[in-house]
Amino acid sequence: MTKRYAGLLAVASFAWSGAAAGAQGDGSLRIEDAVSFALSRNERARIADLNVTVASAAVDKARVAFLPTVGVGGQYVQKPDDVIASGKNSYTATASATVTQPLLNVAAFPLYASARRSLEAQQAQSTDDKRTLAFDAARAFFVALSADAVLAAANTRLDSAKENFKDTQERAQAQLVSTNDVTRASIDLANAVHDVETDKGSSHVAYLNLAYTINTPVPTKLDPPTTLLSAGRQTIPNADGLVRLAIDRRPDLLAKRKAGMAAHDFAQEPLLRLVPTLALSGSFQLSTDETLLGHGFYNTENVTLTLTWPLFDGGTRYADKRSRDASASIADLTTDALTRSVDVEVRAAVATLDAAQAALAAAEQARDAAHKSREETDILYKQGLAKAIELIDATDSQFLADVSYATSEYSVALAYLSLRQALGLDPLGTDLR
Numbered sequence: 001m002t003k004r005y006a007g008l009l010a011v012a013s014f015a016w017s018g019a020a021a022g023a024q025g026d027g028s029l030r031i032e033d034a035v036s037f038a039l040s041r042n043e044r045a046r047i048a049d050l051n052v053t054v055a056s057a058a059v060d061k062a063r064v065a066f067l068p069t070v071g072v073g074g075q076y077v078q079k080p081d082d083v084i085a086s087g088k089n090s091y092t093a094t095a096s097a098t099v100t101q102p103l104l105n106v107a108a109f110p111l112y113a114s115a116r117r118s119l120e121a122q123q124a125q126s127t128d129d130k131r132t133l134a135f136d137a138a139r140a141f142f143v144a145l146s147a148d149a150v151l152a153a154a155n156t157r158l159d160s161a162k163e164n165f166k167d168t169q170e171r172a173q174a175q176l177v178s179t180n181d182v183t184r185a186s187i188d189l190a191n192a193v194h195d196v197e198t199d200k201g202s203s204h205v206a207y208l209n210l211a212y213t214i215n216t217p218v219p220t221k222l223d224p225p226t227t228l229l230s231a232g233r234q235t236i237p238n239a240d241g242l243v244r245l246a247i248d249r250r251p252d253l254l255a256k257r258k259a260g261m262a263a264h265d266f267a268q269e270p271l272l273r274l275v276p277t278l279a280l281s282g283s284f285q286l287s288t289d290e291t292l293l294g295h296g297f298y299n300t301e302n303v304t305l306t307l308t309w310p311l312f313d314g315g316t317r318y319a320d321k322r323s324r325d326a327s328a329s330i331a332d333l334t335t336d337a338l339t340r341s342v343d344v345e346v347r348a349a350v351a352t353l354d355a356a357q358a359a360l361a362a363a364e365q366a367r368d369a370a371h372k373s374r375e376e377t378d379i380l381y382k383q384g385l386a387k388a389i390e391l392i393d394a395t396d397s398q399f400l401a402d403v404s405y406a407t408s409e410y411s412v413a414l415a416y417l418s419l420r421q422a423l424g425l426d427p428l429g430t431d432l433r
Contacts, residue, residue, distance in 0.1 A: 028219075028220075028221040028222060028223040029141075029219040029221065029222050029223060030223045031138060031141045031223075031427075031428070032225075034137045034140075034141045034210065034213075035137050035138060035427060035428060037214035037215065037216050038136070038137035038213055038214045038215070039133065039134060039137075041216065042133055042137075042214065042215050043215075044129060044130075044133050045129075045130050045133055047129075048126035048127075048129040048130050048133075049126065051122055051125070051126055052119070052123055055115075055118055055121075055122035055123075058115045058118060059115045059116055059119050062111050062112040062115035062116075065102060065105050065108030066102060066105070066108060066112070068099055068101040068102075069099070069100045070097070070098070070099050071098045072095075072096065072097045072098075073095070073096050073097075074093075074095045074096070075092075075094045076091060077091060078091050092287070093287065093288050094286070094287040094288075095286045095287075096283060096284065097284050098281060098282070098283040099281065099282050099283075100279055100280070100281040101280050101281070102277070103279055104275075104276070104278035105277045105278075106272045106275040106277075107272040107273050107275065110268035110269045110272065111265075111266070111269050113262075114262045114265035114266040114269075116262075117258050117261045117265055118258075118262040120258045121254075121259040121262060122255070124251045124252070124254040124255035124258060125251070125252065125255035128250075128251040128252040131421070131424075131426060132421075133213075134427050134428075135417055135420075135427045137210075137213050137214050137427075138417055138427035138428070139414060139417060140206070140209050140210040140213045141210060141222065143206050143209070143210075143410075143414075144206040144209075144222055145410060146206075146409075146410035147199070147202050147203040147205075147207075148203055148222065149406030149409070150202070150403050150406055150407065151196070151199040151200060151202075154195045154196045154199045154399070156399070156402065157192050157398070157399035157402075158189075158192040158196050160192075160374075160395045160398075161188050161189040161191075161192035161193075161395065162189060162192075164188065164388070164391060164392065164395065165182075165185040165186060165188070165189045168181050168182050168184075168388050169185075177387075177388060181387065181389070182388075184388055185388055185392065188392045188395070207219060227430060228413065228416075228430065229409065229412075229413055231416060231429075231431075232356075232357075232412040232415070232416035233357060233360070233412065234430075234432075236354055236357075236419075237432055239346060239350045242346050242350065242419075242433075243342070243343050243346045243347065245424075245433065246422060246424055247339060247342055249423065249425075250342055250423075250424035251424060252338065253335070253339060253342060256334055256338050259331055259334075259335075260331035260332050263327050263330075263331040264328045266324050266327075267324035267327070269324075270316075270317040270320040270321040270324065271317060273313070274310075274317070276307055276309040277307070277309075278307055278308075279305075279308075280303070280306075281303075281304045282301070282304070283300075283301070283304075284299065284300070284301050285300045285301075285302075286298075286299045287299075287300075345422040346423060348422075349415065349418045349421075349422040350419060352419075353412070353415040353416055353418075355415075356408065356411045356412040356414075356415040357412055359411065360405075360408040360409055360411070360412050363401070363404045363405040363408040363409075364405060364408075366401045366405070367401040367405040369401075370394075370398040370401035371398055373397065373398070374394045374397070376394075377390055377393075377394035378391060419432065420432070
């Protein structure tokens, strides 16, 4: 999965070399490009990387307890005139270097192990943060496509309303229908205009949200991902097997597990403070020798072995132990809760996708029937066998059926994305395993 995102990031700059709206020759934006742009341009992806950097620095800091430290210093003192007149040096100069190597610091081992576990936890969490961002981009893409489909249905209805209104006016002038039919056609036309303008606003907002997520200029056209839309209609595997796969694969669950391990390592440190620490240090100092009237220097070398045994610290270590044990238990409980929630998320996503697929099948049948009814009513109306109100009703039913089908189709896509996210997958695949 990490390689998947690395690949998306690698191609993002190439994809952006086309039009700002997308990489297609006609300027349309593909869902693959939207996800790539989100992972390479959205601030959340960069923050996820920086969080790993912070955790990595903590590991380096914990490693310091095992490494030597080196320090150098120097001092120069200019003496008063009365000292100089006595024949002594006019200054005193000193240079020193000190090296300290820890030999035994048992308490540092669990701290270092905790830092490493925390880094692993943050790496898994950052992977999941980017994965969530990719799904947000894919969802915004489908929401915009759904808004486009609704707007297209509204425009089709508007064209029909205009045609009906014109035809009804002509029939009224020929005294084939009443003026009431013209009034009804006029109302239907006004409603159609209202729906188009409302849907235009919804579509524009959806495009703005997509542009914000992927951090690009507002795209002008989207390329429907037919392969991904078809994948949402596939037979759903058994939920029990999917739950097991999700528990093994979810990066956020891995992050919680690693964080729990880090908490247990951290809880081991307080009592290990009872073990003495041992350190070896060596120093070298070079100074001027006043007895030689500034013509000589003397040096001093020291080797020191330091043993520190904190027998009593006022009870701090025991308080830290209780606190950290409780934090480790909280981390374990958090992991258990997330594991149970993964089970619920997967099963809920399966149920949602199954219901969305059934709704889409019904919406497809209703759409086909509504189109057939609209065509038949139009024929009857032109033959004088149906009233204008019947044609208006048939047109409205066709519009509602088209909207229902469009929203159902993208509801399936969104439900499919939710299932893939619950399983720990990326948003662009077509296999639920």
